[in-house]
Amino acid sequence: MRQTLSASLAATIGLAGSAVYFSPWFWRRYRMNRVRREVVKNRILSLTYDDGPSSELTLQLLNLLQSRGARASFFMLGCHAQQHPQIVDRVVQEGHDVGCHSDRHLNAWKALPWEAVADINAGYERLSAWIEPKGMFRPPYGKMTLPTYWSIRRRGAPVWWWTIDSGDSHATLPSASQVADRLRKEGGGIVLMHDVARTKPRNDFVLELTATLLDVAQRESFQVKPLRELCQ
Numbered sequence: 001m002r003q004t005l006s007a008s009l010a011a012t013i014g015l016a017g018s019a020v021y022f023s024p025w026f027w028r029r030y031r032m033n034r035v036r037r038e039v040v041k042n043r044i045l046s047l048t049y050d051d052g053p054s055s056e057l058t059l060q061l062l063n064l065l066q067s068r069g070a071r072a073s074f075f076m077l078g079c080h081a082q083q084h085p086q087i088v089d090r091v092v093q094e095g096h097d098v099g100c101h102s103d104r105h106l107n108a109w110k111a112l113p114w115e116a117v118a119d120i121n122a123g124y125e126r127l128s129a130w131i132e133p134k135g136m137f138r139p140p141y142g143k144m145t146l147p148t149y150w151s152i153r154r155r156g157a158p159v160w161w162w163t164i165d166s167g168d169s170h171a172t173l174p175s176a177s178q179v180a181d182r183l184r185k186e187g188g189g190i191v192l193m194h195d196v197a198r199t200k201p202r203n204d205f206v207l208e209l210t211a212t213l214l215d216v217a218q219r220e221s222f223q224v225k226p227l228r229e230l231c232q
């Protein structure tokens, strides 16, 4: 009986501890609901690209965005930025947002807490030529724990998730028109895409989707804005 009681007490404490550790998930839901209301109210489309920069796709995207007069947000990995500093320079020069996406893309829910925090700090450090210590942040895999949440709060950095996952990392790619339909149906959105080098079909999908979303925005009067122009 006593053993059963201590086992259930340990289980309850474990459960409560996990809930506290992973509690930033609730904050994410609250924050993104607020952001969703804003993008819908003002019919905003925000194009966001994670995990880059990469030598080919990021440049192709920059050319496409430039030809359409659109600005976007790039959440970069420190290790990739260091490989392509001229591309980061161009991203900044052309008025896009550069945000930190950590250095090596550690998943905070799987890594040791201090390793996940160190990875975020290393990302800011390697991106320091282009962004401030409190520059915008997007967590790898969208995952935060209490330690990573507090490290970001201490910096005063805004955290941005997304409202529409483009599916460009899913095993089966959707069609660009399916994602565009979702933007239409929801009345606005922050779209998650990736500009890291992957297979040609995936790279082509990101380019096609970007062009399709910009077409929809033009035809249906969505405002295309980088994240820094949205309310916090």
Ligand SMILES: [Zn+2]
Pocket: 050, 051, 101, 105, 139, 140, 141
């Ligand atoms: Zn990522």
